[in-house]
Amino acid sequence: MTARQQIKTYPGVPYPMGVSVTRDGRLNFAAALRTKEECGVLLYLKDRGAPVRLPFHMGKKVGNIYCLQVDGLTGSDFKYNFYAGDEVITDPYAAVIYGNEKWGRRVSPALKGGICAEGFDWGEDRPPMTPLSDSILYLLHVRGFTRHISSGVEHKGTYAGIMEKIPYLKELGITAVELMPSCEFLELEREKRQEPTMEEAKKRYMEDPEAEETPRINYWGYKEGYYFAPKFSYAASDHPAEEFKSLVKALHAAGIELIMQFYFPPSVKQTYILEVIRHWVLEYHVDGFHLLGMKVPVVLLATEPMLGNTKLFCEEMPCGDIYENGETPVYKNLASYNDSFLYPMRGFLKGDENMLPSVLSCLKRNPSQAGVINYITNYSGFSLADLVSYDGKHNEENGEDNRDGSDSNFSWNCGAEGKTRKKAVLRLRRRQMKNAMLLLLTAQGTPMIVSGDEFGFSHRGNNNPYCQDNAVNWLDWRLAEENGDFLAFVKSAVAIRKAHPILHCPEELTMLDYLSCGFPDLSYHGEEAWKLRTDRQSRIAGLMYCGSYAKRNRQEDDESFYIAYNMHWEEHDFALPALPEGRTWMRILDTFEEETAEKETEKDAAVRAAENTSDGLGTGPKDQGESETAEAYGGEGKHTRVPGRSIRILVSRGQALPQKQAGPSGSRSRKADVKEDAKRPGRGKARASRPLAGPEKDRPDEIQKAGPKDSE
Template identity: 60%
Template sequence: MKQKITVSEGKPYPLGMTVTQRGEINLAAALHGKEDCGVILYPRKGGSRIRLPFHSGNRVGNVRCMKICGLQAQDYDYNFYVGDEIVTDPYARQILGNERWGRRVNPQLRGREDFTAFDWGGDVPPMTPLHDSILYLVHVRGFTRHPSSGVNNRGTFAGIVEKIPYLRSLGITALELMPAYEFVELERRKETRPSDRPEPMDRLTDDSPKERPRINYWGYKEGYYFAPKASYSSSDEPATEFKGMVKSLHENGIEVIMQFYFPKEVKSGFILEVLRYWVYEYHIDGIHLLGEQIPTALLASDPMLANTKLFYYRFPCEEIYGSREIPDYRNLACYREDFLYDMRRFLKGDEDMLGRVLFHLKENPAQTGVVNFIAGYEGFSLADMVSYERRHNEANGEDNRDGRDYDASWNCGAEGRTRRRWICDLRRKQMRNAIALLFFAQGTPMLVSGDEFGQSREGNNNPYCQDNAISWLNWDLTEKNGAFLDFVRAAIRLRKEHPILHRPEEMTMLDYIACGYPDLSYHGREAWRLSVERTSREAGLLYCGNYAKIDKTRDDDFFYIAYNMHWEEKELALPALPAGMHWEKVMDTQDGSVVGDGRVVEKSIRIPGRSIRVIKSFGKPVKEGKRVEGATAF
């Protein structure tokens, strides 16, 4: 018996496919032009396609709409058409046709509405403040795709859930996911002469001998922003699996930050709709915005995103807040590479860097946070930045012409792999130095997954197309480089346990509570005096624990962190502590120690070349509020 289908005037919003309370299908699409346009319905169980045109009267602006009676929405996938062109709905909640990673899209992408109910239970977002956050950057596929991951569902959202015990042991508070919305990863690229730059195309559509496939492993391209990536799901319900991942992470106090790349052609209103949808539908906790012409003021001012972390290169704070307003919940953070380049140059001993390093260690703006990272998805990994000075991107097939020309790296004496013991020891120490610089700066630290156990990309500083061991995490390294992993865990734990190392506001370098010490002070060969000259590469930073409370009850400890990136040993003076207290070492990048030796440190310390030492106060003050003679802010 032939179905009776009736088409009537629909509603222009929301866009895409929705179902009314009466079970009718509402379809709305922004289709420009005067050509014949409509919808194609594909029966899921087989059968003939149904082609229904939009009537000219059912139009509001450029939005065409219709309401269909007589069909069940869950029985059909759909596309729109404009003339002879098939258009996959950018508002589709699920995309069909690209479920298998790296395969040709066949025969045509199709949209599908997600009708699966999900029980969020008592899901509560952690809402971790920026100053308490520790971000961990993850590529969903690469995180667990390697056989060494030991998970059942490799390369998927479910695989991340299986790694939650590891994430908790590491101490991170938020997972930042590289693009995990639907995108077509299989691209085509024309063969070019050596002097030409290859240009990526949308996707493979034919077998032209002048074109060859290329995987866009990262996913920084225009995508189908309302749908989780189907090939990152171990089931045929990617939306449900993604929600389950978010819920499980929240139960363990871990937030989910999503990266979204929007080319400049994407409209501001659409971007806002995408972000609102993911926050409401998927309970994500933050968004890292990538691309040009992002409407940051619009997004930052949206009430629905007020409790959602938003990261971007910069924010127009004057336009968003005015000159003096401080937000109740600081959800904006600047995500730039200034920290990366300055700290790397300091690490390798460049001149005239100490002033910039002191700025980054203290930086913590009132209206926006700052995200610090010393390695990212692009450029050298942490292990490679101490092992390579030149890019080695031959595997990308672009004659080693792609990627950055300058990474502010230093190979410590040999390019790439080496067995020379002194070079390997120096590289390990430099990695520990990098971790100390990252986690003892006041801004929000971001660690790239795998860097905590020395994952190398073999000198490739642009592995955008490497869906293989170059990009997949090798979990065997957690044992091979276990000592370094323990050092990273200890640095994270020390930061989290002591609020003086991650204050909610920027330090003033003033004694504003009249305790005898400023909150932060700088020291050199003499206590309370630091010379910042072009050749200076060492400094001691004193953090006064009286300015922060542990568990809101007792004052934090004093910390003195000594930095020496000169290749020779340097002596730094130690300021006196209140009576009844003394200094002891608790961490040292020279030997990787993370447990104190119990020896009292007095008056001054000698810091080996290219090392960082953390010294903490022990004991209780005999008399509080005693001013230390000569204590002044730098």
Template identity: 55%
Template structure:
């Protein structure tokens, strides 16, 4: 019989909490545990067998923290948990979690903390640090992104599978992926089923029994083990595979941003430690913080995080920056629903929405970034936004009572799937309009995975429990809807090629460069005059290329965005360009991207109903004392 190696206990240190391997080979263990119960450590041999139980002594307690130092322990031979009375406690500071490697399977008997720490060669990894104004975010769920049989990757539903899709993301020209929760959480939950009849279940004695059913928490917005990558999102080793994925994205000049949800019970110190850990250990580029009572002021002031993207609903800027101060690196950004709903209402032609839409398109504070989106993981997908007036969440098992009842959507005349050609054409045009409104707005656009090729969620606006084809991306649509995917790519390319569409500060509507044109101007049926009527649903926006960033070798072009969300054609005036230049149409959401020269003598254009057209200046301005040159 194999002898049990002797482990000697000595007084430990209360911080850091969790498992810490010391330079002398000893291990320090510390946890916040109750004082009125026996507490200790359970050591689980990796080769199997009963756990070793080591109790904390009274002298090992400092306040509510129990701590011990173990000498003679071979850290590689054990997994561990804490215990307090009869309760087994998985270490919230564990860097790895064992027992939840199989997605959607029952945990038995409990999760265990893993102390293993492996060296990783980051090679020459560097964070791209792309400014918000030059960024295009792409929000996705790691499992759902490649789980479908059509994904074509080897490691479906994993970090490695996501890395396999980097060439696709490069072709789309997004600059950052924003990942829904990838920290460890227990996705299998017990919930009470809805009563489908009037006969509740009873036990053998005839007493009513509360039924529970297992349900998948697909999204993961719950309290989790924040220091450990999710094991079921890996093939074998979540720590190694997540780091390899980040390194692969960085090698292609793309960033990795993580969503973290912190409920109220998570203390501020823990939140700060979590974010610091992922930035240091996993080289992530930013975090999208969710939840209440997040210490955003402390995070924003942390010297270590000043070049890490921090995204939240809002920040106390007056506490973070002295009056008038502009940060060296604009790393804070707001992400709220206002843009989404204002643009959706304008898109479907609601009254009195034009001015609000124009304000959202211009919003771009100098102190912080703004993340704009038309759709997100919650709510309708882009295809469903133009196909459903009402949510259809019956598959969630909650009698369609869950999810937001208000979506500011329009089904274009028919609820759900249809074969009517005119309806399908209108829906596609509205989808094109939505992306144009998003990508021609200042701020940082965020796409939701699958919207670029028309992914539908079958009208479900709250698929939080749908681990199936409702939430998995169907990659066959990249071929079926190739024309729309190509349009999305063209739109992104147009935005990225012209800095007038993505500047570092808000446009002023003034001619502060004294060049004869303001940086941005609005036009209606008459040039330089926007109709103020609440029934007005059309406007022309002219961006002056002379206000492009000064680090460019030359000025940008003039652009005129003609927007008409009315159902009937509308005429919009074209402002005069400098002598020697003329307007050329480069985009029309009623058809494909075109290159049609316009007569320089024409002073207006007629925009079809529910359509956006983009005109670009061509030719060179005639300078005084110089001959006129054409492009």
């Protein structure tokens, strides 16, 4: 009996698309084909040469969808394609894609589809559904995250490798992992080359007229793919679907969500995109999606009832078209994901003028209908270490004569381009990296950290490493130990943010004292309390967050915070708002603290402590992430002196704030005053400024003091 005679066919149903198993165990094939030629299914059976052809006319057609059912097969017996005339078509709905199982190798002449094994044991799996306000996102590339030999995992560069790193993610404080494209795509592409001259073209032809272009790797995967199938070469086993499900299940057990990135070019139909998202939610329990592309149907997806608890991120969220009459969502699952945070913060970080108004807006921004995803680095552009080490891009390894990648990086090398041994430069870079992390983690939106930034991984100045499947992109985990002090700092900053709800509120703060407690929820300060200069030359800001407006564990008031941002190259005195009797400001985190510990003698430390410490010290209980040593500041008219290019976090400790405490102007309900004044306040004046215009013109104090003794 032939294979064709063993297979029985029946009329099919037009939905779901692709291949599905019916209740009676048959396989239903459905394909949308616009053709007048004969079309059908090609079955590639085990141990058989030519495929079995099953024409669709044996089934039925609904609209442009052809369908038929097959009896006598199981999922492990076959692979399949569709055909229309002489054209072989790989099913865009295939749950598994065969023919591209090994990363970076040429695919077979035609990819083939397959189906997933049934019966995955999800157990008690439940989505964490972490609110956006409580989320810490972590962007990673499946292959690059653990491919390096230093990763210490058994299954390098795979979904299983990520599972082995879950304890690290938990320790870091991550609540959601965002995967760069992880559906099946063809990574081998023709190499991009500059158009050859006539002489070069003639020489190439004379040497080998039939030579093929050298393929290159599309490492990132932002291209059209097979969106229903997880990427086979990212699996350690021969069962990518099951391994991906195991990853989701393991992350959920650790309280971590999984967000997937998808890039959809304009040619992809909008209804197909909706089916893709539904598939990954139902089949893989994925928690959210970052959608990239010019024609993503955001409103369609955002209003789909099935996705009401699924996080959806896109460049701009059109809330006016999604929510009627200003309504707010029951579960805030939508967020805008763009560079609006990145550029102002980078400019502020390197000391550009006229950045403060935009920075204050970014720190406060937190709309009620949709969240905002904040980041200071992303997969494209400089890594955090490169942001403070390079003035310009160095993309020569990409083979495009350094023409690719953005020229607008808003970066500053701190006095030396690339690698250096100058201690002053290295100290400043380390401090700038800490400043960048605190700018990100003290903003009210949802922070996104790029994998490797937490321990100073560098792409060697390449701001567009889309084709680098090597150590340029593979995380070097030895840096986690070499830069352990910085990694510990990041962990502390994340822990402080997570422990205090006033630092990540569900909605935007109002800057009003609507509790009549004497303090607004957010207020701005500078060299004078309750007054902040926002003119072009101002590079400092003190933000007070009143803990009475947030509850810890939904019971007790949170503590109040004062965050002093000084991105000027000179030190400044920050005026501290007077606290009620019995409370003091305690310093818990400082980006300059490590340098102070390295340089100052015991006598210097005693003098500094005497200058900054008030009478009536009170340490109070120490929360997770806070420094063991804390200076206290209390009473009216007190200041904290913050060194140039550094950030200091103070917390209010002591007895609880009284319910009726008059504010600085005696008002019970008012907006914090922001004074735009070109004149320097007389109170708490910083030391006289020298003629220094910032990183774009001169080098900072640390480098000027280092002199020529430091060598490369």
